[in-house]
Amino acid sequence: MAALHHGIVESTVWRQERDTQAFAQLLARALLTLQPPGDALIELRGNLGAGKTTLARHLLQALGVTGRIKSPTYAVVETYAVKPAGADLAVAHFDFYRFNDPDEWEEAGFRDLFAAPGLKLVEWPDKAQDRLPTPDLVLDIHSLASEAGHTDCPRQVKMSSFSAKGDALLKGVQ
Template sequence: MVAGGFLVPMEWEKLDEEELKRLAARVAVLLEPGDVVVLSGEVGSGKTTFVRAAMRALGVRERVTSPTYQLARSYEGEMAGSGVTLNHLDLYRLEEIGSADVLELEDYLDPGAITFIEWADPALGSLEAPSLVELSHQGEGLRGVRITGPLEERLGGC
């Protein structure tokens, strides 16, 4: 959203789990093939819940789980009546990405896929124009969400 010539981040406060899921579903329909969504926040802040709800909204029917120990999982979803690959990466266990890892990371950054990345710090230098979804604890069972990047612009038009 633009205010006075400056981009204003999209922010929501004190969302319960159901409201977080509804926001994720709303965001999901604005995604486009090639999008990379980086999720940041403390442990338990709702990153995987957000990804799970977004993937449900994109037609994934199988169980979506955090790929912490596998690093990445792919699912088949649907957008506008066509199939789309949805990738979910969790880089929590990586301290840095070496040159061999970058080649593997590029497999998930396919321009025809949508990729969600939790704990993306080791990969940030390899990502071009990702959207950032920052989640925070705001009391018992409540979360704050801040969205910046390409998704922010698309949400501002809604």
């Protein structure tokens, strides 16, 4: 049996989207120090409108994705191939909000995507039930909005690591 990993928990605040972008740039840099570069599973948790896709977009841009970055809300997954700092990196950005067909897990190749090296970003991981491997890092984003529909407010972010890779990522974003 694998030893339990005693993860680190940190928190931060993103006052505006520019802070989300700055964090994404630090996280991209930290990801590239992993072996193989960028190989990690990161869960993005938080309510609708918390800023999960926004963080994913800034992270993908920081890793070299150009052009429009679609939210995977309808397709469940959007994949990218990038070459940050010369290294080949496969990225899979999932949103399991609408995932409700258990057969889709095998048929759409999700098992293979999680088994392959590369970066996996996962919104709404709970909707995939227990099919996901243990994440390296969980970012739990909480909007400090007092009124519904008010998007331009600070985000409280809890960051929890569940592996040595996750620890390294958290140290990298400090």
